Amino acid sequence: MIENLNEIIGDIRSRYELKRISSYLQPDKYDTANSLFASMASAICGKDYDCRNTASIINKLVHWTYNTSVDDIDCTKGFLIRGETGRGKTLLMYAMKEFLQYDSHWYIVGGKRYRLEMSIASARNIAFEYAQQSEENVIARYSRIPLLCIDDLGSEPMLSSNYGNKCSVVSEILANRAETKLLTFATTNVARLSECYDDRIISRMHSLFNSVNLSHETDYRKLK
16 A cells, blocks of 8 residues: 555656645635735835735745746746846845745655745855855855745856856856756846846746846835
8 A cells, every 4th residue: 555655656746847745725815825925024124015016926926836827927937036126126035935934835856855945145145155165065055955046136246266267156056957947036136137147048047937027116225
């Protein structure tokens, strides 16, 4: 009986490669989940978070978390959140990090099971770490994180130097993560990322990200 059960589980995992393993959230509960997401944003910024400007994106993130498609979102990809400085991109990612801890979420890729626990690092800090530490340690470490959010993509030096070795660190990490299909998020205020990264990396971004825009005019920095 146990052997048969293991075969069934193995079959499920093979057929649902890159699918989410989590409790299923019923459609009539999405409003509650969206409110929970907004409350986490409020806790992070220390005041009531007005989600009117970001409600549609929060809805996408909630559906993504529970592996249900909405607005053509691909649940096997992460998100690239675009918008001008001060529009709340980073706040949304920290709220997402907390929201993912509310329930047990996992995904499978390459026959391995990964928990959806988000790590957030700025592109600048990643490049700085490369300059201070060994090349292999930094690139390999960020390439292996199960769910990574790179904040302020495109703000880092395009070439970082490590003992004379120059490298586009973030580019290499993105390329590695695209190859292994590990889930990746990013934020950016760069209008044209093609001015920062070559065609190879832009192509990798298409395979890594659902791209969404924060086009509202509210500057959250001025509301503090």
